[in-house]
Amino acid sequence: DGGIPPRSGTALIRIEVLDINDNAPEFAKLHYEAHVLENSPIGSQVAIVSARDLDIGTYGEISYVLSQASEDIRKTFGINAKSGELLLTQELDFESIQTYTLNIQATDGGGLSGSCVVFVQVMDLNDNPPELTMSTLITEIPESLQETVIAVFSVSD
DSSP states (O other): OOSSSOOOOOOOOOOOOOOOSOOOOEESOSEEEEEEETTOOTTOEEEEOOEEOSOOGGGGOEEEEEESOOHHHHHHEEEOTTTOEEEEOSOOOTTTOSEEEEEEEEEETTSOEEEEEEEEEEEOOSOSOOEEEEEEEOSOOOTTOOSOOOEEEEEEO
16 A cells, blocks of 8 residues: 555455357267167167367256158167267168158257267068969970970069
């Protein structure tokens, strides 16, 4: 101060810096690939997606959802909102659908989001018997018949 004798004082000032939501979630990979057997049981893990957000507190908390998903995808797959674990919720059939493309969105507590794509390949199993189709068949064959077509058939699996 300006007095005689001069005197001074000190004060402790605590400054707390608050985080703002200035970072969007970012996935570890933009494209994930998964291979799933067509006989995998319901509840099987298909993949785990992972995103991180550099913000702290609620702005850094991430939740995962299937984004822009068709009804078929929503019936077949589910995602754990907290862990990013993608689960099978319906049986698969290779003969019906061989591949799925899933869009996953990660959203933080402040509303910012990031996305990734999961390509799911359904793996075929030998679960269908071969089918025999006869288009021509001669049931009676004379003994003197030579080099004649007796049957025409096809086999498919």
